[in-house]
Amino acid sequence: MKRYQKSYEGVSLCAPITIPYRRYSPETAHWWAGAALKELSLQTNLTANDIDGVIFSSFSSNPDTVVGIVQHLGLSPTWMDNIPTGGASGVMAIRRAARAVQSGDANIVVCIAADTNHIDSFQKTLDTFSRFSQDATYPYGQGGPNATFAIMTEYFMRKFNLTREEFGKIAIAQRQNASTNPIALMKKPLNMNQYLDAKPIANPLHLFDCVMPCAGAEAFVVTTPEVAEKFNLSTVKVLSTIERHNAFSEDHIQYRGGWVKDIDDLWSSSNYNPSDINFAQVYDDYPVIVAMQLQDLGFCENGKIKQFINDTDFTIMGDLPLNTNGGQLSAGQAGAAGGYQNVTEALRQCIKQPLGQQIPNSTKGLISGFGMVNYDRGVCTGAAIIKTDTIR
Amino acid sequence: MTKQKKYLTKKNPLVKSKINHVSSHLRSRATKALACHAAKGDFVLQECSECQYISYPPRDRCPKCWGVLTWKHQKRHATLLAETTIHSTTDLYFREHVPWRIGTILLDVGPTAFAHLHSNVQVGDKLKxxxxxxxxxxxxxxxxxxxxxVNMEEDYQYSQFTASPKGKRILISDGRTEIGQKLTYELIKAGAEIVYLGNADSNLRFKGQDSISKHKNVKIIPLNLLSTKSVKKCSQQYGGKVDILINTASYVRSGSIAFSGKITEMQNAIDLNVNGLTRLAKAFCPAMSARSGDEERPAIAFLDILSIFSLTSHPDYASLAASSAARLSIINSLRSEMSLSGLKVFSTLIGPIEDEWHQDIPPPKVTAEQIAKSVITSLKNGQELTLVGNVAKDIFEKWSANPLLTMRETIK
Structure with a gap:
């Protein structure tokens, strides 16, 4: 049955906030969430009394979820939601907050993703990540998702005839984009030889195919154009969104994601084509996922991803600026904040307040999320097409 | 052909042994249930009792129709779809063992799964x-x-899951019996480097002593499980060089509780079968588990041979059944304790043996040779629980289906 998605009329995305990441932090997820609220209040003059909706995403706030954060940070919302879906949580937050604002359940929704990274928190997150991982992934020596993605990468390379060079091109372009972002954790230039000769992690993955876990926080506000005007905030419109979970469970090994199921809805609701898009902020825990998204989201014909990567310049001044803050591969992966940094960077490019270099023409952007390798594949996918509304 | 492992003769005493890490313990209850089948070497997967859909990883309800799942024997055939070699991992156990190969398999019965890979399998290969x-x-x-x-079981990764006797130093607690001696010969045939054969009383000669004591791979050593002092002394001398310990000791006397049995027989049975096992475990397991992560000469297994009547009781062998029940319980506790150190704990459940102490029991009975061969197989396959003989298999099957009924059936 075809779904007719109602428009996102009357919804404004604004106030992207990024708290500079740190490799390790002795602080807690609560501290990082508080830091995001503090920065938000400094930039927007929003107070606790103004905020009547809260969305929270984190892997390291245990045992607290959104309710613990609300009480910890002295908020009193009329609406709240906890979105524990990692790399897909940012897109999902947009969708949920937008509908809450449209329906009037909340007027100003603050979406926060915050994660700390203690010396041992990566291991702790792994230990409790999912039941299937405990039962059927970690006993195989993976110590994290590297080996799962290695198998996916190996399969994807064979299926679509890719070589490591194509993935290297993505990693190198993102590193070049990161070089303009003062708060990216990895700004040292990367060349193809360095990429290819890096330390092997799990064949065919090498060091520069893997993100670096770190601590950080991201936040943004979803509200009405009227409120945005009152607080003098630049705004971005939502044109269309999709979300899908546990798609293609029949595929033996993941080589496509849930986007494929809903891609026509995404583009037709937005009234744009991939070629109209000025930039893409896609989830990038590993280059193979970037390649998978570009193909599944329709930037190239199915099966032509190799040629598309070779023909496209992904740097900020290129044909399709991709992950312009450096993405997680170069800026760092701050847990669930990794699923929000694609949103905040996209908003910043649209309202011309980038952390690094501005894309010359940046009114129409695509955000894509991918999350929760619960067992052998990413379960959650989502995407949104956004457009600059008012720059103040 | 799998590359054969080289066995060193002497360990450098100045080199610090590797700490015995084990892989992660976290598992759901459903996956623990899979362990019970794995212990017997069975290959089972969950099948929906309503729509027959076969799923993996272990779940609590069918993902197709939400029906109830049951463990069913399945065909072991699969194909390797993709693979990776792990070079870097945060897992402390696997860090000691990288590079380590795993892959995604497609089982002929439907599901895909991650699996550890034998070095001889490549993408596209048919697998078992x-x-x-x-x-x-x-x-x-x-x-x-x-x-x-050839030498397939010597694959490095596979050998981490098994306890093959090849190249190992093995202690057998009681060498005076036919089982102890048959087992010794079978272990040597399977490549054991040396068998230390326990002798509870050096002054009393035993049957088979002349020929077995002449064997170059056998060393008869004083070990009396009834004496804490003797067991301790033995462990001080041999605890550091035993890789596999096999407890063959058993005190068997016929006799009921009220009429024919004697309290002294119960005491003797408990002292050898229960306390003897405990003395052995207490004296040897700490030293063995300290070496279970050793790179060159790891201690790998503790195996106990005990009566199947441990599950059900037996009115005419009341002391054997009672002490065996305790023995089984001790082994279960020990297994849990040793799972933290990586030392594998095996149980071999046997039916009545063809010997002078089981004269009242009609056939089928098991021979020492059958038991010895089963022990070797269970070690080679890493199979924790082995049943030897038709009586043991029959009782276990009935007991698995209905334990209370099986116990009642032993009443005349």
């Missing part, structure tokens, strides 16, 4: 899948080549 118990005692899938090849 085993559910093995890893060093934490938890189940893991292992992909073997479909075709049997």
């Amino acid at each position: 899948i085993h559910v093995m118990l890893d060093r934490s005692g938890n189940p893991a899938l292992f992909a073997m080549p479909r075709k049997v090849t």
Whole structure:
């Protein structure tokens, strides 16, 4: 049955906030969430009394979820939601907050993703990540998702005839984009030889195919154009969104994601084509996922991803600026904040307040999320097409 | 052909042994249930009792129709779809063992799964899948080549899941019996480097002593399980060089509780079968578990041979059944304790033996040779629980289906 998605009329995305990441932090997820609220209040003059909706995403706030954060940070919302879906949580937050604002359940929704990274928190997150991982992934020596993605990468390379060079091109372009972002954790230039000769992690993955876990926080506000005007905030419109979970469970090994199921809805609701898009902020825990998204989201014909990567310049001044803050591969992966940094960077490019270099023409952007390798594949996918509304 | 492992003769005493890490213990209850089947070497997967859909990883309800799932024997055949070699991992156990190969397998019966890979399998190959118990005692899938090849079980990764006697130093607690001696010969045939054979009383000669004491791979040593002092002394001398310990000691006397049995027989049975096992475990397991992570000469297994009547009781062998029940309980406690150190704990459950102490019991009975061969197989396959003989298999099957009924059936 075809779904007719109602428009996102009357919804404004604004106030992207990024708290500079740190490799390790002795602080807690609560501290990082508080830091995001503090920065938000400094930039927007929003107070606790103004905020009547809260969305929270984190892997390291245990045992607290959104309710613990609300009480910890002295908020009193009329609406709240906890979105524990990692790399897909940012897109999902947009969708949920937008509908809450449209329906009037909340007027100003603050979406926060915050994660700390203690010396041992990566291991702790792994230990409790999912039941299937405990039962059927970690006993195989993976110590994290590297080996799962290695198998996916190996399969994807064979299926679509890719070589490591194509993935290297993505990693190198993102590193070049990161070089303009003062708060990216990895700004040292990367060349193809360095990429290819890096330390092997799990064949065919090498060091520069893997993100670096770190601590950080991201936040943004979803509200009405009227409120945005009152607080003098630049705004971005939502044109269309999709979300899908546990798609293609029949595929033996993941080589496509849930986007494929809903891609026509995404583009037709937005009234744009991939070629109209000025930039893409896609989830990038590993280059193979970037390649998978570009193909599944329709930037190239199915099966032509190799040629598309070779023909496209992904740097900020290129044909399709991709992950312009450096993405997680170069800026760092701050847990669930990794699923929000694609949103905040996209908003910043649209309202011309980038952390690094501005894309010359940046009114129409695509955000894509991918999350929760619960067992052998990413379960959650989502995407949104956004457009600059008012720059103040 | 699998590359053969080299065995060193002497260990440098100045080199610090590797700490015995084990792989992660966290498992759901459903996956623990899989371990019970893996312990017997069975290959089972969950099948929906309503729509017959076969699923993996272990779940609590069918993902197709939400029906109830039951464990069913399945065909072991699969194909290797993709693979990776792990070079870097945060897992402390696997860090000691990288590079380590795993892959995604497609089982002929439907599901895909991650599996550890034998070095002879490549992408596209047809596989035979085993559910093995890893060093934490938890189940893991292992992909073997479909075709049997030379020295196949010596594969490095596979050997982490098994306790093959090849090149190992093995202690047998009681060498005075036929079982102890048959086992010694079989272990040597399977490549054991040396068998230390326990002798409870050096002044009393025993049957078979002349020929076995002349064997170059056998050393008869004083070991009396009834004496804490003797067991301690033995462990001080041999605890550091025993890789596999096999407890063959058993005190068997016929006799009931009220009429024919004597309290002294119960005491003797408890002292050898229960306390003897405990003395052995207490004296040897700490030293063995300290070496279970050793790179060159790891201690790998503790195996106990005990009566199947441990499950059911037996009115005419009341003291044997009672002490065996305690023995089984001790082994279960020990297994849990040793799962933290990676030392594998095996139980071999046997039916009545063809010997002078089981004259009242009609056949079928098991021979010492059958028991010895089963022990070797269970060690080679890493199979924690082995049943020897038709009586043991029959009782176990009935007991698995209905334990209370099986106990009642032993009443005349």
